[in-house]
Amino acid sequence: MTVNATPIIELDRVSRVFEQRRRQVKAVDAVSLAVQEGEVVCLVGESGCGKTTTGKMIAGLIHPSGGEVRYAGKNIWAMSKDEFRRYRLAVQLIHQDPYASLNPAHTVYGIMSAPLLQHGIVANHKQARERVRDLLRTVDLTPPDDFLDKYPHQLSGGQRQRVSVARALTVSPKVIVADEAVSMVDVSIRVSLLNMLSRLKRDLGVTFIFITHDLAVAKHFAWEGRIAVMYLGRMIEIGRTPQIINHPQHPYTRALLSAIPEADPRITRTKERLQLRSLDIPSLLNIPSGCSFHPRCPLFEAGLCEVSVPPLADVGDGTRVACHVVARERAKEVVA
Amino acid sequence: MTFVRGIANWFGQTLRLIARNKAGFLGFIGLLFFIFLAFVMPLFVPLDKTSRVDKIYNPPSAEHILGTDFQGRDIFSLVVHGGRDVIVIAFLTGAISTFIAVVLGSISALLGGAVDSAIMAATDFWLAIPTFPLLAVLATQIKLNDVWLLSLILALLSWATLTRAIRSQVLSLRQRDYVEAARSLGMSHRHIIFKEILPNMMSYIAISLVFAMTAAVYAQGGLVFLGLLSFSDNNSWAVTIQLAWTRGAIFFKDSFLNIMAPVAAIALFQLSLVLFTRSLEEIFNPRLRVGV
């Protein structure tokens, strides 16, 4: 990863406000992120943290209310029609729910051939059929002829999700935004789906933005990449995956990691838990002042945390944390 | 050859899907019966135009299987010839109002903004007007014996409700993940409307069309019955009822069939339509279609 190269995806203080019953809901608040080509970045957080909205803004499906989304250095909403079309195809989104993301009215061939024909990637149906067969093989749906004429309802959840991935591959994307792409399939299917995505990442050099609530999945998919943790619309910690998993800095990340139930009775029953001051998750309609985690935070300091929003501060090892207390303590260590 | 076989397959499969639902199948048979009655039977049964003073209100006999009317005409021939206009007008009205609704409802939902507000305001305005009395006034002013013109005017009765219904359907379908995926894949608006959204609305549209047809049957029947609409030389079930009514057929014991035969024809036709909607759901549900 060359640091000076232009990031393929760049979010520059991107925000998104939704109107909900005449009230403003800040789903995403000034999130910045630079993703280099070929990189894997996981956006991790609980429901309502803004990770899906961020993903859709990266894919150009939602317009930001503030800030800029850049593709290869260019603001996507200031692009010429032709540039935008190229960007649109280069960044593809995989949805969470494999039962909603495929049109029930079309066969697998119909679903996958449409973009191929529309964009002139193939000249005719004969070529389209060949190409669709290849792509189905790429996502391990073999033999492809068993799937070409099936309707989505004739496929299992895991198979549908593979078709969804194959459909995204029709336009040879450079970036794939996978929004909880494995969370709705059964445990026994999940691993092979994850392995398939890892293979695409390796073989095709696709840049992955992997959105998940599951830190264990993030760890396994993005060990060589980075994890960005979001809370109530803000990014509160970002760093290399091993650092985030083994040495989390932000009290929220630490609480999250310590709370995760593990599929190993000896580990999970002896894990040290970080106690929060409150179990209640604040509403997006009423985000706490200052650091939005302060009402639950065990490190809370009155007169500091509820007053100002902490900026992302570099704490070494490539990790940046948005926490007044952690940043101060780490700065002291450096001085000492 | 493969094309022919494809068509044959399609018909076979559609028939199979219709037969899945017993009530729907019954409706389908009923509709076939009425189409046969109204369009094929007239070739074999001439319209009885002769008055026979000696045969007024005769009960059913071998010669007149449904008896005779107030002028001694054969009721069966009146029923046979009275269906065509009713069915044609119903179908045209249903097709026109559904077409208007699909076009306006889709535009409204897909474009949104000012266009949406304008179309919705128009439907609100239209729904606030008492349309049936308006139609009655119109009927006295314009001579409505042209099938097309009448269908068009009847369609105006139901377009507004339908437009709103179609709009909300499109709005909900537009939110689907697969539509978002199509946008992300840079698919054209045309593709999104005709390939992603419309196929998933077909059963809804077909059912709307059938219900618009039933409304049209009642509306034309009502107008004729009130005497506001006349079919000069054409015949219609509604005309038969209206004539029987005005000639006092309700006062005679033997005149029962003069009124009841066309009433039954209308009622059974409507029932067939309503029952048939059950099968429409099955026909247009892609889950029930098997990949070939």
Next chain:
Amino acid sequence: MSENAKTAGEPALLVEDLWVEYPARRGVVKAVRGVSFELRRGETLALIGESGSGKTTLGLALVRLLPKAARIKQGRIMYYRNGTSQDVLALNAEQLRRFRWQECAMVFQGAQNALNPVLRIEAQFLDTARAHGMTDAKAVRERAIELLKMVQLDPQRVMHSFPHELSGGMRQRVLIALGLLLQPQVIILDEPTTALDILTQRSVIEVLRRLRTQLDFSLIFISHDLSLAAELADRVATVYAGAIVEIGSVYDIFERPRHPYTLALTRSVPTVTGEMHPLASIPGSPPDLINPPLGCAFHPRCPYATDQCRSQEPRLERVGDDQFAACWHWQEVKP
């Protein structure tokens, strides 16, 4: 304690050779196929299975809340309390109504829908109590407050709230408290933490753990989530294609699984803590309960499958002190 001593060794619940079927468009779904197990007094048993394994149907059958079309083909479900027993499949409607809250309470998946949206929480407690002949509103209110405290909720606030004013985790805890109102001796929880955020899941888990030590009841929970079993269960049963394929203590199941499916399942879930170990994937698709595979239902996906597996269905047999597996090749299965 004295009561427990009197009935020592007697299970809280015994299920014998239970078969449940229901009709679907394509044919008859054989959702539960010959399930037998016992729930011991005071223990927590986890029924772990993937979607379509029949685990939810099994749970519903235990309290006879199956949909009308479903049919219990054969089997016996016995509840024991203080030396007396009740055959659930023989209860009439009135007995069943009493049984459902007083003997065995079921708390459903999707806590949002299980509470009446137009009633305040207090009213839900009072209604449930009244339906079972507890008319002393003051006593019920006191008991409700006590239970809400036990599930870590603020009774003052929660009692007067409507369900929609509470978060998902709070509603789930209210339901657990409601389930405990009539002091049942068995509680069945269906996917108690699914769809909840991690920190909320943690609070529900801690609440259940605490309740277990404070009150005297046996717990069955049904989940697809192995980590929940690792957290809470004393014993774990893995359910595959409508049958229990392995049952044993939580440590045996996670550390010495003897059924290839259990083994594959425990190796396919990533952990946050500890080393990065490669995840094992299970080939093939979940089984079709309308036409389950002949022989062992897992054989099409099993690396140990032989001709015997393809033709003969194995039964649960003892594979350890307190561990049973239904596999012809359990001796070859090594973690």
